Amino acid sequence: MSELYLFDTYERQVRQFQPLEAGKVGLYCCGPTVYNYAHIGNLRTYIFEDLLYRALKMNGYEVNFVMNITDVGHLTSDADSGEDKMEVGSKRTGMTAWQMADFYTQAFQKDLKRLNINFPDTWCRATDHIKEQIEFIEDLEKKGFTYQTSDGIYFDSRKLSSYGQLARLDIEGLMAGARVDNERQHVTDFALWKFSPADEQRQMEWPSPWGTGFPGWHIECSAMSAKYLGDYFDIHCGGEDHIPIHHTNEIAQTEASRGTRLANFWMHGYFLQLDNAKMSKSAVFLTLDRLIEKGIDPGVYRYFCLTAHYRTQMSFTWSSLEANGVALKRLYQAAYDWGAPGTLLDEYMARFNACINDDLNLPRALAVTWDLIRSNEEPSAKKATILAFDQIFGLDIANYQPQVVEIPADIQKLAEARAVARKEKNWPLSDELRDTALAAGYIIEDTREGWQIKKQ
Template sequence: MKDLYLFNTLGRKIEKFTPISENIVKIYCCGPTVYNYAHIGNLRTYFFEDILKRILIYNGYKVYHVVNITDVGHLVSDADEGEDKMEKGAKREGKTVWEIAEYYTEAFKKDLHELNILYPDVWCKATDNIKEQIELIQCLEKKGFTYITSDGVYYDTSKFKNYGKLALLDIEGLEEGKRITFSEEKKNKTDFALWKFSPKNVKRQMEWDSPWGKGFPGWHIECSAMSMKYLGETFDIHCGGVDHIPIHHTNEIAQSEGCTGKQFVRYWLHGEFLIQEKGKMAKSAGEFLTLPVLLEKGYSGLDYRYFMMMTHYRKKLKFSFKALDSAKRGFNNLKDEIIKLKDSISYSKDSNIVINTSRLNFWKDKFIENINDDLNVTGGLGVLWDMLKDNSLNPKEKLSLVYDFDNVFGLKLKEVEREEIPDEILKLVEKRKAAKLNKQWKEADEIREEIRKKGFELLDHKNGETEIKKIK
């Protein structure tokens, strides 16, 4: 087994990866809040996690992967009178919060499917694990980390040693309430709610009984409770978007380690944002691009996947249609290349082309060297293209490497096939052939144009044969 190196946010350096148990890697990834569609920026994070998972598998590990579904609405702010994203979404669409959660969960799973992202072993919903969350809060209460205010149970962050070590927080420098006013009852500016009381006189659609009164769990407790429930008190990898570093993950550490007294997570990995001209793509800003919109515009999920492979997960990626088009072009060229390889193997009279293992290993080593260096798929993609241009390899060898690398890329390269040409088009091709033989160039060109309008392109080759390709 080759060494795998990952950038650990905890400590901010690249470290050699070693799992707790020899062959199984336990991963928890923060999932979506299902009050709306995921936008293409959200999806970039799940793509990065998919690449991580595929690289672990490529390296011979078994992966046990848990993703949560946040179906409890989190308040817009502490001071807010109780409207939350889920309830807001429900109101907007005239449905119950439960229906909203169900609908957007399915939409999310569909997006992942389009992107060929492997599903986790466990999907866990916050609302299915209220009991575990309450128990965790009780544990923290017993150990003296909590206090109660008029609106909820809070975590006293001054009681937790090294609070903020993940984010390198300079607590003194934080400007509390820079953009929003906070509860005055909080003891420290970094304190956060573990349990929120239902507002008086307001009937929430989602609320539960607890030892502290009717209400709902705080913003961060679900991830601590569920990750430990499914993966144990200490597990290997926890991932999410970079925005989670300073608050969400910082608080998860405080909650979990406060209760167990043990290290919560060994490797923290964070994916950078997809940005657009003006900055990050944000759901709260209203306008955002979703995968279904890209599909409508004629891009496939895999086109977008290839686009995301153009850069490293820890770098911001600027989205533009121009960039997406060039990725799509590149991806199409790659698929054409594969079709040519398949053709040349099936047309070859020599049915026993030998695969030379040492040549294969040369390229496999190059590939793994890239991807094992903190998930450098972009470099891996470069290796793929270089390999395809290596004339010392025969088509069988190339194709076997393509399939091998695709275990990491996830571009479904094995399924790439030449499109079926409809009879209607074949007839036109015959007609044009006849015209060409009679040197009726004008007519031949007209037929070619007609075929083009029907979505197919004709390419006349030197040997007199005509290739028909679907226009992508």
């Protein structure tokens, strides 16, 4: 087995992965803010994280996988102004913020299941960890990294010389165009705790040493990852949009409080683009449900994501999705036709592992797979090998069954009549019968053994 190499955003290079503790990996992935359905762009990131999880397992690591659910405190603007997304979503849906969080958490988990994405070992909700977050802020306060304004407790980013290293932020550049809005002292300062408005009862608020309110968005990840994985763990993942703000601030908090940069590796999934724009800003908000309504199997979307490297922005088009649906169907059918699995093909396994361990190069791994499909190896060996590949792909190749269609009696009769016509070499009648069946939605095909009927 080749060594595992992964791209680390912090170092901006591919590095050999070495666990902090032999044989074990602590993995933290930023989960959803549950105020709406996940769109397929969000889901691409979770597929990437699942591939990483599977690759770590393939390399023999015991993985402790933690994912948070942000159910409070994520403002509509990342500049720590604007309304809480949860409160906004609550007004939109008519549910309470608590009901809505539960509703969208379940919708999210259903999407993960349908995409064959492994669940984390630990789910952690921000609202279940208010105490930990308050303690974290208290520690930052004690160490002199906070200041208070009329609307909350803020992190003083100037106290940290390394601030912004992850994103290679140019602080001077940011300052040049900085908006002096509230009492925030510096562009890169951010809220740790926000006070409830004096004239308003929020649905989600808690007492704290500084007054009633709710935690800032970034503190939950520092506090909860520390609780479940420790102050310095192996890998932290999220979407590329988290690099400049969210992850930068998580690192700042943890460096200030614990003196570590939180994670050894920082990995980011890149956006799915729709019409050359980030999906969430597009007029079209595509969910997995929408794909299913259009007759597209969730597995097709998963396969579609495998065709691009996780670190490149990928263009979504219906035609490319459908093209990959055709490819996946051929892959499934080929594997199905190979029958029972036999012995692994070492050469293909080695090539496959090399692709996966080269920073999760799934497109290359698929190329190896198509080599395997077109090769002249023993079917049983090919089957065993592709099933091993599927430990990473997660396409559930083992359970694929060709679609069994109920053939109506009249269609059966058409096919039988056509067989007779063909025997008599009555081609016009034969073609007419086939066309009639086609008009009813059934395709009659000739095989060596006779005819077979497929649904259109």
